[in-house]
Amino acid sequence: MTARWQGTIALLLLIIISYVDRVNISVMILNPEFAEHFQLNENRMLQGMLMTCFLLGYGFSALLLTPVIESKLHYRQGLLISIAVWAVVCAISPLLGSLMGMLIARVILGVAEGPLFSLKTRFISDNFRPEEIGKPNAVTALGVSLGLAVGFPLVTWLMANLGWAGSFYALAVLNLLLGGGLIWRFLPAPRDFAKSAKPGFAQTFALAWRTPLLGWILLVEIATLSYLWGSSAWLPAWLRDEHHFSLHATGMLAAVPFLLSLGSKFLGGVLLDKMRPEQAPLLFVAGGLLTALSVVALMMSQQPVWLALFMLCANMFWGLQGAAIPAVIQHHAARDAMGSAYGIINGIGNICAAFIPLLMGIVMKSAGSVSSGFSVLVVSQVVTLLAGGMLLLRMNRAAAVSA
Secondary structure, three states: OOHHHHHHHHHHHHHHHHHHHHHHHHHHOOOHHHHHHOOOOOOHHHHHHHHHHHHHHHHHHHHHHHHHHHHHOOHHHHHHHHHHHHHHHHHHHHHOOOHHHHHHHHHHHHHHHOOHHHHHHHHHHHHOOHHHOHHHHHHHHHHHHHHHHHHHHHHHHHHHHHHHHHHHHHHHHHHHHHHHHHHHHHOOOOOOOOOOOOOOHHHHHHHHHOOOOHHHHHHHHHHHHHHHHHHHHHHHHHHHHHOOOOHHHHHHHHHHHHHHHHHHHHHHHHHHHHOOHHHOOHHHHHHHHHHHHHHHHHHHOOOHHHHHHHHHHHHHHHHOOOOHHHHHHHHHOOHHHHHHHHHHHHHHHHHHHOHHHHHHHHHHHHHOOOHHHHHHHHHHHHHHHHHHHHHHHHHHHHHHHHO
16 A cells, blocks of 8 residues: 555544544433533533534634644644644543533644644645545545444443543543554655745635635535534434433444445545546535435434434435535645645634534424424535535536636
């Protein structure tokens, strides 16, 4: 295996580890001891705030910290520093004695994880030709689904065997030894980094903001991340509280839809390499429409067989869109600001999506059911459909003019 593909696989595994960190709270809020320790008391809004605080830290970091790293450090250095902070935050989380302390810890964890996808995008752009980026983008995008699929049952198992505090310590070790070891061993530093003249923070940031079609790409990212964080934050609670599955079964079942999206994400990457660049938004149009219809059917279903079918279909169609956003950015952004352009998209997208778990919690509280909150996910995919359609029109018009 070539060094560039070793680095891609290392990034895939690191993304899996990072997503285990992100979703552990979604499972832990179901643990009575954890909920009592942090005075959550079955309050859906407070539970949603734990995910919202992480995403706010993550979004502002991706937006503002990425240009600093891109102008001063390379992706290997930036990731090793980030991983060290992940491990420290996980290790100190059980020692915190209040909900405010945990909220602050979640913000710090978000800040540390913020540059991950931007640095990943820069690595792929530096090491693969423009006509080859579909597959490495798809492979690393698998880390989102794999991380969620592994995270739910793994955190459930760790809590059952080590307690909620012990699970935090185990994740700290996993971050430091496995995550840090993979990047140290397999992610090569760029050869020409020391020799090349790098633009400063202000110039890099300004160049990233001039990326063509930035606004429409950003709208798609907000909608896509809204679905991701809304579904991953509330799927375990929906399975346990509304359909009365056990905690163990909840952890396993919550993983299944994200496992199914693995194939569709890779299929999206294969399709991207066969499409012309201006055709990439077709994946947003088709994926957004089919995901929205699947979630509507899921909300209306009561039979376990139909629930399972529509839950799987929703994530499969959502996964189809996974590799398209970084591919569109890589085709449009300036090379020296590639990571920062993705940082703007990913950062603002996560800041906006940060309020989706909280919004869903408010809808659930007012309507009295977890299913009612899933209407927010339907709206997010309708936005993906409309913004993707506009992107398709604009990119095809630009290609026609260029031709």
